[in-house]
Amino acid sequence: MEKRVRRGLQLVSTVVRTFAERTPDYERLLPAIAWAIADAIPDTCLVSLCSEDCTAVTPVATYDSDPAIIEKLAPYRRTYGLAETPIGSEAIERGSQFQPAIDYDAIEALSTRSAEMFRAIGARGFIVTPMRAAGDLFGLITIIRRRAEHAPLDELDLEIVEDLAGHAALAIMNARLVKKLESGAKLRETTQFLDAIIENIPDMVFVKEADRLSFVRFNRAGETLLGVSAADLIGKNDYDFFPLAEADFFTKKDRETLANKQLVDIPEEPIQTRAGTRWLHTKKVPLVDDSGTPRYLLGISQDITERKRADALLRAAKETVENANRELEAFAYSIAHDLRAPLRGILGYSEALLEDIGDKVDDKPREYLTRMKEAAGRMATLIEELLGLARITQADLVRSRVDLTAIVHSAISGLQHAEKHRKVEVVVQPGLFVEADPHLMAIVVDNLLDNAWKFTAKRDAARIEIGQLGNTFFVRDNGAGFDPQYADQLFGVFRRLHMQEEFEGTGIGLATVARIIHRHHGQVWAEGQLGKGATFFFTVGDAL
The missing domain is CATH 3.30.565.10 (Histidine kinase-like ATPase, C-terminal domain)
Incomplete structure (x- = not known):
C-alpha cells in the first residue's frame, strides 16, 4: 500500500508539472489534462467544461490509448443540460461519484445515455469528480476503467483523481486568465493601431452615436479643419457649433443614413469654420450591431475648397480661351471672306491682261503676269481652305x-x-x-x-x-x-x-x-x- 501511495504522489507530481507546462496555451491544455490523467489512472479520461451559468456541460477532450475507443465516444461529445447527465449533476451537487464495479441496472435507471456509452466501450468502473478552484466550478473529470488487466478502481485512485481535478481546475483558471490578458493586450494593440490610422487620415473623420447624434470620435484633421478641439466637440452635436440651417442639413442627412442603413454620398456641402466657409465632399455610413440596428454613424469629409476654386479658375480660363478662339475664328473667317472679292479681281484682270497683250510684250513681263496669276490662285485656294476649316469648327x-x-x-x-x-x-x-x-x-x-x-x-x-x-x-x-x-x-x-x-x-x-x-x-x-x-x-x- 505504501508503495502505491508513493507511486500516486509521483503521478500527481508528474501530472501537475504537465499542467504547468501547458497553462500558457489554453487550446493545448485541455487535451493535455485528458492525456495526463488517463496516463496516471487508466484507462479512459473525459474532460467536460461547464457553461458560464453552470447549467450545462460539454465534453471537450477525450483520451484513451486505443483510438477505436475515442471513436466510439465521439457521438456522445455534445452539450448536455444537467438534467440529461444525472451522474454529472450528482457530482456537482454532492461530490465525486464513484463505482468501482458498474451497476448497469442502477445506471440505466438514472440515464440510459450513460449506460449506453459505458456499454459501448466495455466500462467496468468509473469516477466522476468536479473540477473546482477558488470557489468556482470549471467542469468534470470522468475516469473509466475498462481493461481486465487493470485492477478495479479504489479509494486511492479516487483520492488521486480528486487531487488532479483540483490541479486541473487551477490550470484551466490560470490559462483562461493568461488568455484574457493576452486578448486585452491584443485589443489594446489593435485599438492603438486603429487610432493611429484614424488620426493620420488627412480627411476629417467623425463618429456620432445614433440617438442624439452627439460626437463620440473626432480626428486631428477634423480639429484642424473646423478649428475646434476634439475635447470640446465630444458629447455635443451639430447644433452646438453650426448655424441652424447647416445643423438642420447635417442632421437630416445623418437621420437619412441611419434610417436607410446605407451609405449617403454628399458631393458638395458648405460648412462654417473659424477660417471661413469651406466646401466638403462627405460620405456617411451607418455602423450597425449584430441585429442590424444602427448604433453609430461614421462620417468622412474631404475638404474640396481649393479644388472648387481651381475648377472655377479653370472654367473661367477655358471660357476665356474659347471666347478668344471664337473671336479669332470669326475674325479669320471675316478676313478670308473679305479677301475673296479683291482676289477674284486680281485673277480676272491678270487673265484679261495676258489675253490682251498677246505677243505685244517680251517674255519677261508675260512671265511676271503668269506668276502673279498663279500666286493669286494659290492664295484663293488657301482662303477657301481656311474658310472650310472655320466651317468645320462651327458645324454641328x-x-x-x-x-x-x-x-x-x-x-x-x-x-x-x-x-x-x-x-x-x-x-x-x-x-x-x-x-x-x-x-x-x-x-x-x-x-x-x-x-x-x-x-x-x-x-x-x-x-x-x-x-x-x-x-x-x-x-x-x-x-x-x-x-x-x-x-x-x-x-x-x-x-x-x-x-x-x-x-x-x-x-x-x-x-x-x-x-x-x-x-x-x-x-x-x-x-x-x-x-x-x-x-x-x-x-x-x-x-x-
Whole structure:
C-alpha cells in the first residue's frame, strides 16, 4: 500500500508539472489534462467544461490509448443540460461519484445515455469528480476503467483523481486568465493601431452615436479643419457649433443614413469654420450591431475648397480661351471672306491682261503676269481652305454609325480617276466602322488619303494601306515620309515639312484632320522616317 501511495504522489507530481507546462496555451491544455490523467489512472479520461451559468456541460477532450475507443465516444461529445447527465449533476451537487464495479441496472435507471456509452466501450468502473478552484466550478473529470488487466478502481485512485481535478481546475483558471490578458493586450494593440490610422487620415473623420447624434470620435484633421478641439466637440452635436440651417442639413442627412442603413454620398456641402466657409465632399455610413440596428454613424469629409476654386479658375480660363478662339475664328473667317472679292479681281484682270497683250510684250513681263496669276490662285485656294476649316469648327456634330470602308473606297476611286496613269497598290481592311459624324469623317479620310496619294507620287511601286488596330485606325504609305523629330508640327495650320517645289499643298489638310478628331474627343498622331513612308493614326472618343 505504501508503495502505491508513493507511486500516486509521483503521478500527481508528474501530472501537475504537465499542467504547468501547458497553462500558457489554453487550446493545448485541455487535451493535455485528458492525456495526463488517463496516463496516471487508466484507462479512459473525459474532460467536460461547464457553461458560464453552470447549467450545462460539454465534453471537450477525450483520451484513451486505443483510438477505436475515442471513436466510439465521439457521438456522445455534445452539450448536455444537467438534467440529461444525472451522474454529472450528482457530482456537482454532492461530490465525486464513484463505482468501482458498474451497476448497469442502477445506471440505466438514472440515464440510459450513460449506460449506453459505458456499454459501448466495455466500462467496468468509473469516477466522476468536479473540477473546482477558488470557489468556482470549471467542469468534470470522468475516469473509466475498462481493461481486465487493470485492477478495479479504489479509494486511492479516487483520492488521486480528486487531487488532479483540483490541479486541473487551477490550470484551466490560470490559462483562461493568461488568455484574457493576452486578448486585452491584443485589443489594446489593435485599438492603438486603429487610432493611429484614424488620426493620420488627412480627411476629417467623425463618429456620432445614433440617438442624439452627439460626437463620440473626432480626428486631428477634423480639429484642424473646423478649428475646434476634439475635447470640446465630444458629447455635443451639430447644433452646438453650426448655424441652424447647416445643423438642420447635417442632421437630416445623418437621420437619412441611419434610417436607410446605407451609405449617403454628399458631393458638395458648405460648412462654417473659424477660417471661413469651406466646401466638403462627405460620405456617411451607418455602423450597425449584430441585429442590424444602427448604433453609430461614421462620417468622412474631404475638404474640396481649393479644388472648387481651381475648377472655377479653370472654367473661367477655358471660357476665356474659347471666347478668344471664337473671336479669332470669326475674325479669320471675316478676313478670308473679305479677301475673296479683291482676289477674284486680281485673277480676272491678270487673265484679261495676258489675253490682251498677246505677243505685244517680251517674255519677261508675260512671265511676271503668269506668276502673279498663279500666286493669286494659290492664295484663293488657301482662303477657301481656311474658310472650310472655320466651317468645320462651327458645324454641328451629329454622330451615327459610319462605314469607313465605304468612304475609303469612294475617296480612292476619285483619286484614281483624277490620275489614271498612276499605279498604286491600295489595301483596305473590310468592316471598318465608327460612331462619328459622317460628313466630318469623310473629310478626315479624304485629307489623309490625299496626303498619302500625294507623297507616294514619286514611288514606282506606291502602296497605301488603311486599317484598324484595336480602337485605332491608320493610313499607311511608303512615300516620302518625314523627319520624326518634327512629328508634332504636322498638324499645325500652314505647317509643312516639304518644299512647295517638291510637293504642292497649303498646310491646312492635316490641321483640318486634327480639328475634326479633337471635336470627336479622339487623338491623332503620326510616325514616319524620311524616305520610308509615314503612318497616320487616329482614334474617335465616346460622345460626352
